[in-house]
Amino acid sequence: MLHNAINFQGLKKTFHTLRGPVQALRGLDLQVKPGEIFGYIGVNGAGKSTSIKVLLGLIRPSAGGAWVFGEPAGSLAARRKIGYLPEVANYHEFMSAAELLMMHARLAGVPRALQAERCREALELVGLSTRKHSRISEYSKGMKQRVGVAQALVSDPPLLILDELTSGLDPFAQRDLRDIMLRLKERNITVFFSSHHMNEVESICDRAAIIHRGALQACGTIPELTENRERVEMLWEAVEVSEPVSQISKEGEASVARHEAHSFLQLAMSRGYQLKRMSSKRTNLEDVFHDITRRVDREASACSPS
Numbered sequence: 432m433l434h435n436a437i438n439f440q441g442l443k444k445t446f447h448t449l450r451g452p453v454q455a456l457r458g459l460d461l462q463v464k465p466g467e468i469f470g471y472i473g474v475n476g477a478g479k480s481t482s483i484k485v486l487l488g489l490i491r492p493s494a495g496g497a498w499v500f501g502e503p504a505g506s507l508a509a510r511r512k513i514g515y516l517p518e519v520a521n522y523h524e525f526m527s528a529a530e531l532l533m534m535h536a537r538l539a540g541v542p543r544a545l546q547a548e549r550c551r552e553a554l555e556l557v558g559l560s561t562r563k564h565s566r567i568s569e570y571s572k573g574m575k576q577r578v579g580v581a582q583a584l585v586s587d588p589p590l591l592i593l594d595e596l597t598s599g600l601d602p603f604a605q606r607d608l609r610d611i612m613l614r615l616k617e618r619n620i621t622v623f624f625s626s627h628h629m630n631e632v633e634s635i636c637d638r639a640a641i642i643h644r645g646a647l648q649a650c651g652t653i654p655e656l657t658e659n660r661e662r663v664e665m666l667w668e669a670v671e672v673s674e675p676v677s678q679i680s681k682e683g684e685a686s687v688a689r690h691e692a693h694s695f696l697q698l699a700m701s702r703g704y705q706l707k708r709m710s711s712k713r714t715n716l717e718d719v720f721h722d723i724t725r726r727v728d729r730e731a732s733a734c735s736p737s
């Protein structure tokens with residue numbers, strides 16, 4: 432039987448803090464297939480890193496479960512299958528990339544005879560071969576992220592989890608890391624990465640998931656996520672505005688999901704706006720992300736006691 436690379440089933444996690452309980456995950460269900468490049472999108476605090484930490488066995492779920500290629504999260508067998516780049520990584524800055532990788536190869540239990548070759552390969556793959564003897568303190572942020580990917584690769588894992596690989600990087604460094612992810616896919620490595628860069632997710636993912644308020648809100652290929660979600664763009668002129676309509680900015684433009692267009696039109700006209708032009712636009716992932724998170728927030732505030 433072919434197992435999913437990642438399987439989250441009804442995953443819940445509540446943190447008990449001084450301010451009271453925080454429900455970080457509220458029944459997350461998600462499956463990632465072997466060999467996929469999978470994008471994990473969510474606003475700050477959506478629950479991405481918490482679910483990743485459960486997968487690594489760094490924290491225990493309050494309910495539900497998580498599996499890595501069929502092995503329970505946190506077990507040695509599951510941990511051996513994962514290479515991980517945390518969202519905030521601190522390396523021993525006095526070491527060179529070559530030294531750091533050898534240390535990680537030993538820690539990961541790579542057989543002694545294979546250690547040097549694995550380190551060489553990993554550094555080659557991330558394009559750091561020529562700088563491998565420089566101290567990490569001399570590296571730029573982009574180079575440090577590459578060291579992070581190399582470190583995650585030395586144990587030759589079938590699954591790579593990259594938590595915000597490209598945050599804070601310039602567009603060229605982002606593109607380099609995207610190319611690295613594609614090279615990993617060619618080697619049949621499953622790549623699961625969280626990101627706030629929608630264009631990045633759109634350009635390289637086989638599938639993506641949108642997580643919000645600790646639960647899965649949408650999952651699929653980019654065409655699956657964006658189709659049937661056309662938007663309507665409208666140009667407005669304020670005639671005698673009684674009360675502003677929230678989506679209409681000062682310039683008088685509004686962009687709404689197709690299914691919301693009719694009620695929006697009625698509301699705006701009843702408040703004294705006049706429609707000047709209207710056109711429909713194909714949605715991109717960012718629009719979908721925006722629409723979904725807004726809808727979930729609206730539903731959550733409608734349900735919460737006032």
Ligand SMILES: Nc1ncnc2c1ncn2[C@@H]1O[C@H](COP(=O)(O)OP(=O)(O)OP(=O)(O)O)[C@@H](O)[C@H]1O
Pocket residue numbers: 446447448453454455473474475476477478479480481482518
């Ligand atoms: N150790 C903790 N103790 C208490 N609350 C926590 C802890 N870790 C996470 N949380 C809370 O759980 C929720 C989910 O956080 P998480 O770090 O998983 O979000 P995220 O999607 O990774 O966000 P970001 O994009 O900012 O990295 C947040 O409300 C956060 O404050």
Ligand SMILES: [Mg+2]
Pocket residue numbers: 479480481518594
């Ligand atoms: Mg995070």
